[in-house]
Amino acid sequence: MSVFYEKSFWNLQNKMKDIVILGAGTAGTIMANRLRKSVDRRSWNIKIIDQNPVHYYQPGFLFMPFGIYSDRDVEKPKRRFIPRDVEYIESSVDRVNAEKSRVMLSNGVEVSYDILIIATGVRTVPDQVEGMMGTDWRNRIFDFYTVDGAAALQEKLKDWRGGRLVMHVSEMPIKCPVAPLEFVFLADSWLSERGLREKTELVYVTPLSGAFTKPIAAGVLGHLLEEKRIKVVNDFNIGNVDNERHRIVSWDDKVVDYDLLVTVPTNMGDAAIERSGLGDEFNFVPTDRHTLQSKQHENIFVIGDATDLPTSKAGSVAHFESEVLGENILSYIKNAPLREEFDGHANCFIESGHGKGFLLDFNYTLEPVPGSFPIPGIGPFGLLKETRINHFGKMAFKWIYWNMLLKGLPLPGITQRMSYAGKKIPVGLAVPESA
Amino acid sequence: MAEKQIAGKTIEVTDDGFMVKHEQWDREVAAAIAAEEGIELTDDHWKVLEFIDKDFKEKGAVPGIRRMNKVGGISTKELYTLFPDGPVKKAAKIAGYPKPASCV
Numbered sequence: 323m324s325v326f327y328e329k330s331f332w333n334l335q336n337k338m339k340d341i342v343i344l345g346a347g348t349a350g351t352i353m354a355n356r357l358r359k360s361v362d363r364r365s366w367n368i369k370i371i372d373q374n375p376v377h378y379y380q381p382g383f384l385f386m387p388f389g390i391y392s393d394r395d396v397e398k399p400k401r402r403f404i405p406r407d408v409e410y411i412e413s414s415v416d417r418v419n420a421e422k423s424r425v426m427l428s429n430g431v432e433v434s435y436d437i438l439i440i441a442t443g444v445r446t447v448p449d450q451v452e453g454m455m456g457t458d459w460r461n462r463i464f465d466f467y468t469v470d471g472a473a474a475l476q477e478k479l480k481d482w483r484g485g486r487l488v489m490h491v492s493e494m495p496i497k498c499p500v501a502p503l504e505f506v507f508l509a510d511s512w513l514s515e516r517g518l519r520e521k522t523e524l525v526y527v528t529p530l531s532g533a534f535t536k537p538i539a540a541g542v543l544g545h546l547l548e549e550k551r552i553k554v555v556n557d558f559n560i561g562n563v564d565n566e567r568h569r570i571v572s573w574d575d576k577v578v579d580y581d582l583l584v585t586v587p588t589n590m591g592d593a594a595i596e597r598s599g600l601g602d603e604f605n606f607v608p609t610d611r612h613t614l615q616s617k618q619h620e621n622i623f624v625i626g627d628a629t630d631l632p633t634s635k636a637g638s639v640a641h642f643e644s645e646v647l648g649e650n651i652l653s654y655i656k657n658a659p660l661r662e663e664f665d666g667h668a669n670c671f672i673e674s675g676h677g678k679g680f681l682l683d684f685n686y687t688l689e690p691v692p693g694s695f696p697i698p699g700i701g702p703f704g705l706l707k708e709t710r711i712n713h714f715g716k717m718a719f720k721w722i723y724w725n726m727l728l729k730g731l732p733l734p735g736i737t738q739r740m741s742y743a744g745k746k747i748p749v750g751l752a753v754p755e756s757a
Numbered sequence: 758m759a760e761k762q763i764a765g766k767t768i769e770v771t772d773d774g775f776m777v778k779h780e781q782w783d784r785e786v787a788a789a790i791a792a793e794e795g796i797e798l799t800d801d802h803w804k805v806l807e808f809i810d811k812d813f814k815e816k817g818a819v820p821g822i823r824r825m826n827k828v829g830g831i832s833t834k835e836l837y838t839l840f841p842d843g844p845v846k847k848a849a850k851i852a853g854y855p856k857p858a859s860c861v
Contacts, residue, residue, distance in 0.1 A: 494821055499859040531846055535858035537771065543861070557843035559822060559833070574837050603827040611817065632818040634860045668860065682861055686817075690861055750758045 342435035346372035349626025349640035350441035373414035386472035448587035453563035484521025485581030511675030606630035612662035633666035645738040671716035679712035696735035698744030782853030
């Protein structure tokens, strides 16, 4: 107790203020590292709250079903990436009382804040689809958006001898929207290597109008599905799962039979956001798309998958956002105007199988286009182009993630704002607002 | 990208007929696009179209089925009755907004 009183006394004397970060995933960890370097430590405490002690390298989940990565590749302790002088609180959150600027932990403790950064991410909620958690769950139905799902699917695939393998997206938006496509491409490759491709029918089921929905990408990549003999079922809004007959049924009574269903369940924001009354219909927090300030409360900021921004939910986005948010927290502390700087920039590799991959670089206004990245005209990566070096980039990213990205270090040659240099922008494409 | 005569106006559309410039949209254009889709617009259709319009201006994206249910108060069944096959896609097209899309 004496320590508590001494600390409180010290805080009062010095009018210490608190930045509280909810969530120690990609976005929260980067922010803790950035802010501890930039915010005056004589007047600001930084606290980070998370209930799960394990940090997952989520892009690695995709590789687990095919035995390319194991859980060892994707797990490290969260605390290892949090600076020592940031207070780490391992607890679940009951709710945020935004009116009183307090976070109520599940154990009843209250943590007050002057600035709150919400970085609670998204989670998969399979029971949003009727019948999804029925008798086929983890027998014939798997996911790879969780570490245990990806590990269970790896076991299942070891016994795969052929049949109808269906990749399915429940509803949009989802984290890493290209991951289900990458899954079918990698499955095609993996099955071919094992002599099982001829015995397997690969089907891709999406609620959207096609596997590719952006015109330029569709033009460049659309042929891949046909080439790889992947059947696409589009405009499929799932109504329920018929576990007895092993089929998914849409709202308008279309059916798709499966022997193995790999589903991306509904993605939603954290339940604590819902309990706090801070979220939309998916528990995503309404956020200013350029400043990252919450639309409801001026001392709340939002980053990463937890936002409702119309860009991809991806680690690269959290990384780019962190630069803008880092600046804006400093501006907010100084009572200066916030910079309307975030442009929706995302940068994503797409594994296409057989040791090759694509790279996408886009923002709110410019869809993925062909070109070279990050050095215009040189690369080494090719945008919207299938190359071996793109695949190596994706595999090298694991090291970059653990050693650079989480620490908030700049990635060489890659800017927070999307660069228009090196991109072949077709004539007639809507002119970006900030080109 | 192409130009198309819709309800006596020259309208910019994508290859699959979605409007590029929302400012070119009006109720006559909506009725004409709906007719091409085999839909005659009623008050119930307009309730959906007006919700999409309001929501797009607020969020910068066409609302999905869950948002239409929860925020717009329009059930999935109703959506399928009003705009058969791909309800969100069809309603977005008639409302003069882009096709719901992923990042690629």
